[in-house]
Amino acid sequence: MIFQKSTTKNVVEEEMTQFEAPVSSEKVDEVETVVGPSVNVEGDFASEGNIIVKGTVSGSVHTSRFLSVEPGAKIMANVRAGNAKISGEVKGNLKIRETIELSSTAKVLGDIECRVLSVEPGALLFGKVSMPGIEGAETRSARPRASRRGEEMVEVGE
Amino acid sequence: MYVYLYDNFLRQKKYDSVIKAVEVRLTDYGIAGKILRLNNFIDPKQVIDDEIKRGAKTVVIVGNDATFGYVLSRAATCDCTFGFLPIGQNNTISEVLGIASGVEACDVLSKRRKESLDVGWMNNRYFVSQLHVLPSKLKVVYDERFSVTTNEKMEVVVCNLQPFYWKKDKKDNAQQVVHPQDGKLEAFLRPLTKQGWWGYKYEDPSVFPFEEMEIVSDSPFTVEADGKVSKEVKVKIKLAHGKIDMIVGRNRKF
Numbered sequence: 001m002i003f004q005k006s007t008t009k010n011v012v013e014e015e016m017t018q019f020e021a022p023v024s025s026e027k028v029d030e031v032e033t034v035v036g037p038s039v040n041v042e043g044d045f046a047s048e049g050n051i052i053v054k055g056t057v058s059g060s061v062h063t064s065r066f067l068s069v070e071p072g073a074k075i076m077a078n079v080r081a082g083n084a085k086i087s088g089e090v091k092g093n094l095k096i097r098e099t100i101e102l103s104s105t106a107k108v109l110g111d112i113e114c115r116v117l118s119v120e121p122g123a124l125l126f127g128k129v130s131m132p133g134i135e136g137a138e139t140r141s142a143r144p145r146a147s148r149r150g151e152e153m154v155e156v157g158e
Numbered sequence: 159m160y161v162y163l164y165d166n167f168l169r170q171k172k173y174d175s176v177i178k179a180v181e182v183r184l185t186d187y188g189i190a191g192k193i194l195r196l197n198n199f200i201d202p203k204q205v206i207d208d209e210i211k212r213g214a215k216t217v218v219i220v221g222n223d224a225t226f227g228y229v230l231s232r233a234a235t236c237d238c239t240f241g242f243l244p245i246g247q248n249n250t251i252s253e254v255l256g257i258a259s260g261v262e263a264c265d266v267l268s269k270r271r272k273e274s275l276d277v278g279w280m281n282n283r284y285f286v287s288q289l290h291v292l293p294s295k296l297k298v299v300y301d302e303r304f305s306v307t308t309n310e311k312m313e314v315v316v317c318n319l320q321p322f323y324w325k326k327d328k329k330d331n332a333q334q335v336v337h338p339q340d341g342k343l344e345a346f347l348r349p350l351t352k353q354g355w356w357g358y359k360y361e362d363p364s365v366f367p368f369e370e371m372e373i374v375s376d377s378p379f380t381v382e383a384d385g386k387v388s389k390e391v392k393v394k395i396k397l398a399h400g401k402i403d404m405i406v407g408r409n410r411k412f
Binding site: 032033034035036037038039040041042043044045046047049054055059 | 303304305306307308309310347348349351361362363364365366367
């Protein structure tokens with residue numbers, strides 16, 4: 001095991017020679033951002049590629065592509081992504097451009113904004129879900145609360 | 159004009175036949191040139207600069223990964239084209255460059271397919287293949303935007319050209335490999351978690367492609383860049399502005 005020897009290049013190189021060149025490297029060839037287990041990330045975490053989270057992230061997460069939150073992972077941040085699959089815990093608002101998938105182990109505390117939402121039985125969700133596509137919904141939500149209530153009251157009165 | 163930098167280990171008798179075959183092949187192609195032998199007291203940058211003044215256009219490194227790293231970490235800024243003739247064991251970079259080991263490498267050299275390669279910059283020197291920080295309590299800051307920490311010790315490997323090989327544990331037979339891409343550096347972080355009284359266990363690595371990162375620690379940690387070992391408290395790693403022109407093979411992995 002090359003990383004368990006704490007010294008010298010020679011040892012490392014000897015070990016390296018024992019390894020044969022991999023036959024099929026295509027599977028792992030595409031390097032993406034991976035936050036491994038027992039790793040804590042703090043701050044403005046942004047990436048241009050896919051992100052796989054297995055550890056803890058706090059601050060904010062942003063990717064234009066795919067975000068996967070693995071079981072056991074914890075995100076305490078507002079999230080923006082192209083697509084997402086949540087199997088871990090998220091505390092924060094999720095703004096997903098396309099599809100979000102909540103698997104049975106998912107726990108989400110926050111609002112979700114997406115085009116397509118898929119929820120597996122067993123997933124926990126506490127928050128508001130908004131999706132574009134319903135006529136008038138966007139304009140209604142955009143108006144200030146007080147005036148909307150006023151309008152409603154007027155409607156009732158009529 | 160070609161200049162060949164031979165590593166010191168090629169003096170061993172077992173390499174005589176390969177060296178002879180390579181030299182014959184190079185003469186056949188008409189690209190034979192001056193041969194210089196490296197040793198611990200020779201600064202490759204000075205030697206290469208002298209040869210460039212005398213008219214050398216191409217400098218060919220003959221040896222293994224260690225030779226490649228040793229020469230290019232010092233002579234990355236030299237204004238010439240570099241070639242590589244991998245001989246012997248420990249040649250993983252040549253696979254990335256698409257250069258076959260031994261005599262076949264002369265064919266690649268003669269075809270002169272040139273590519274620009276990125277060079278990593280660490281504190282005040284270059285590294286070409288790989289930078290390795292041995293396990294210690296570290297904090298890694300990426301692009302001054304987010305930081306990565308672990309509860310226990312952490313090991314960091316930054317790959318530029320050399321692929322990263324790792325196994326989950328000692329018993330794991332399936333060896334995993336990640337090939338670095340050209341155009342950016344990849345950092346592999348492997349946290350260690352305590353197991354039993356003295357033992358430590360490696361976790362799955364985290365991967366972060368980056369342009370600039372800073373590794374800081376309260377206590378000095380060991381850094382190994384292209385075979386050169388040093389103790390540091392703060393390391394700043396980024397992609398160098400300049401690139402090196404390298405003769406590569408058709409089967410290169412970038």
